Amino acid sequence: MIRPVYIYGSPVLRKVAQDIDSTYPEIKQLIEDMFETMHHSDGIGLAAPQIGLSIRLIVIDASPLEEDEPDLKDFRKVFINAKIVERFGEQILYKEGCLSIPNLREEVEREEKIRIQYFDENFTLHDEIFDGIPARIIQHEYDHLEGMLFTDRVSALRRKLLGGKLSAISKGKFDIEYKFKLSK
Numbered sequence: 001m002i003r004p005v006y007i008y009g010s011p012v013l014r015k016v017a018q019d020i021d022s023t024y025p026e027i028k029q030l031i032e033d034m035f036e037t038m039h040h041s042d043g044i045g046l047a048a049p050q051i052g053l054s055i056r057l058i059v060i061d062a063s064p065l066e067e068d069e070p071d072l073k074d075f076r077k078v079f080i081n082a083k084i085v086e087r088f089g090e091q092i093l094y095k096e097g098c099l100s101i102p103n104l105r106e107e108v109e110r111e112e113k114i115r116i117q118y119f120d121e122n123f124t125l126h127d128e129i130f131d132g133i134p135a136r137i138i139q140h141e142y143d144h145l146e147g148m149l150f151t152d153r154v155s156a157l158r159r160k161l162l163g164g165k166l167s168a169i170s171k172g173k174f175d176i177e178y179k180f181k182l183s184k
Helices: 027-040 132-145 156-170
Strands: 045-047 057-061 076-098 101-119 125-131
Touching (some): 027 045, 045 132, 076 132, 101 156
Antiparallel strands (some): 045 057, 057 076
């Protein structure tokens, strides 16, 4: 089932998400819904807060980037209760966008490598290192679990300049093809 994406200004996007366990109701269906919502919205990552659930769940499918990054062909993952335990390597600038902040892209600086601990969809524990584009996508989605958005990572001056655009987005002044939900 395709769920609406919560848009900038929605309080759930600013909450620190809570851990879940294998007894979380209909977790397999939720994961399937998140992948379907993400694909329908032309995204490559989606965090549960973006569909209104303040839980530590992320889905990523980077295969749409395989033309430019062949290694991403089969990069499809579920991260439950993720914790980034280390960020290292060079700081890299890269233009990011977000389904919850439609039609806005900004240069964001992030570390090129991360070490992350998480459970997969079967609640098997993993401790892995990711680098390059996968590390960037994971960090972006992980920020959602911490109540952060990519616009929080741009310079203070740039954030101030984006104020009008962000205000307009929070009021529904944008054009997108996917289901969304504005803050009340």
